[in-house]
Amino acid sequence: MGLGWFGAPEHNRWLADETHALLRFARGAAVPAGFGWIGSDGEVDTSHPVELWITGRMTFAFSLGALMGIPGCRRFADHGVRSLSKVMRDHERGGWYSAVRHDLDAEGRGVPVDPDGRKECYQHAFVMLAAATATAADRPGAHELLREAMAAQDRYWWDDTYGMPVESYAADFTDPEAYRGINAAMHTVEAYLAATDVTGDITWLTRAVQIIDFAVNVQARANGWRLPEHYDTSWHPRPDYNKDEPAHPFRPYGVTPGHGLEWARLTVQARGALVARSLPVPDWMLDAAEELFERARLDGWRVDGAPGFVYTTDFNGEPVVHERMHWVVCEGVSAAAAIRRALLDDGRGEIEVEHYEHCYRSWLDYAEEFLIASPGVWTHELDRDNRPSTRTWAGHPDVYHALQTTLIPRLPVWPAMGQALAEARLDKPAAHIPIKAQPARRRGLFGRP
Template sequence: MTTWLTSDSHHRWLEQETDRLLSFGRYAQDPRGGFGYLDADGRIDASRDVELWITCRMTHVYALGSMMGRPGAAAYVDHGVDSLLGRLRDEEHGGWFAAIGADGPTNTAKEAYGHAFVILAAASATAAGRPGAAALLDQAVAVHTERFWDDEAGMSRESFNRDWSEEEQYRGVNANMHTVEAYLAASDVLGDRELLDRAARIVTRVVDVYGRDNEWRLPEHFDLDWNPRLDYNEDEPAHPFRPYGATVGHALEWSRLTLQAASSLQQTGRATPEWMVPAARDLYAAAIRDGWNVDGQPGFVYTTDWEGAPVVRERMHWVAAEAVGAAAVLWRTTRAAEYAEQYQQWWDYIGEHLIDLDKGSWHHELSTSNEPSATVWPGKPDIYHALQATLLPRLPASPALAASLAAGNLGKA
């Protein structure tokens, strides 16, 4: 069938959008180290500290740009790697600070979310062949293995204080989702099948247990024994990292990661569990059912309650980006026409409402009437989700993006 996913002209547009996003992010470098939080105009928001997760995401995307032959991208990767080996690293206690300001660390917590992104950034920089990246990746995997990986649970712990002596009394699926992403990326770069097995264990528990048991509305928050806390943050439903209820975009992201894990297991000669592809389809379908156009306006709501009713109705750009990625990988896996049709539908929405042709990048948040808003995500902090949405349709389900680019897979899916 004819579809955008196989269209050379659409792929050329995706490449142009990749370059437009990389151009927008070029002012994010903080000369003292790391990458700053970008405002709506693409300039560093001086009121915000340099944060670990943004620094890692930007290092990752410019590593991808470097491997695509974008002149100047390598300098951004090196800047990120140097910052992660220097300014953002805790030389005394190990690991990485969550945030740092002009006079030193401003958030000394050791967070699984940020540390997963250190692995991702280091893996991508290593695939790109940048100096210091391999040593950074070894450090990042070692810290995560020692401090965060809970082998008995088959999941990642959440966070600690600076010297690792106090652990937060919380477990979260968001950090585990990005741990899956990071482990898959590092496994491909290092040839470390243990990391792939860990990723598969996380996916199994989150998707095949928690997702299946909750009608594919994924619980996000847990106690230390992994009992769901379904009322967590009910009084702060629009939290940017720990919102109340089910997060529509995470179901889409887990759908894609489940398929990536399945493909990686198959490619390495491991048995792929039969539940993986059907579960990925069910997760995606539930997210579309609960999240898309449910209040009379196009777009995905941010969160729903446990019956599927919208809670936070603002539209986040990253949810639409993840819908694109999930639809693309589902189509490549199943060749079902519905995913090709929805893939085009998601891009039409993005093109009409999210892409900012005036100031660059994508609006990170829209109101229920699809006008720019800033209740959860002011500005345009980084380009990670949007840029990945321009690459996933042009690459196979696995290996991960950086390893796939290094293998010359772009445009051959």
């Protein structure tokens, strides 16, 4: 086995330097209403409004920086909490606007780009993630923001009939969309895991595992570990959805290998949360994470004659969109680190984790060669020849994926990142409780057949 990078002082120094650089770069996104879209020149691109998902992600990022004690991050985390609490909230109808203008009104509130625009599960998930992480950092107003975000999840987004989230509503929370998406469900899982660790309320963990059960143990398993992205309101797959718009930034046609990697990471993180609480652990979780990881690697990595992950494939694993998105390799690095750690915590040996070491090194080398234009500046999209592209993404919208890539290798699988940093677990990634999984043999344990 080659020299391992995990835990090596100089490797951790490289990760830490990139963490700091990303957070320095992210400061340029701050605008009065929240955080804007950073353009290719490093300045806010005012052709984009202030979007809820970006403000949520940036608040999450600066809250992590505050937890690490990086000077300056607290004021940006606080700016994000204020923006989510006051500026981007719909104070009359509930929930949060998807986008507001850059400048505030006379009362210091945001001016929605479209007051009657739809409210989206995907975007609200990042409000909850930001609020939970800011709460872990004990930022002013974060606790109240988290209570509001959790109340909105209970009232609007959680559909107990299917044990899955609703996709979107009209502005007044009527007219639910006749569509369900695995992307919004995935980020809901992430938010629920963060909320579990901050609040201690296992309702959120139970729901997160229920979503994972459906997405991973039911849908991915039934489709050769290629997870369908799009569904009808009864959660039946819609395999031809957006076939005429295959490179859609949020709802692309076909299979997205990057989401397979992301679900693999979330699966082992949820499993860690169950183990930590001595709750029954479905016996499929770790194996399923490895299956998802391997299918995404085989379908996505270096499959068209050049290094990098293709954006999408069809259901036979053939590439559809060849562009390389930075977030996909970020999720590959993070998944490799998380699965490796989960295997070690489970008592596996070095030989069993060597594959993940190799993938981790290869994909970070790719990021260093092709994606990182300068410290903290990650090109968000490349073409199939690894040249900068703007087919789907222009500029550098946020630092969310890249920042996690620099931190997950230094943290334990559980708890969630904010709580792990609050517990001073940085560079102490080994499980701090005995791993004694309690297998729950029946599939669909958390409400799905």
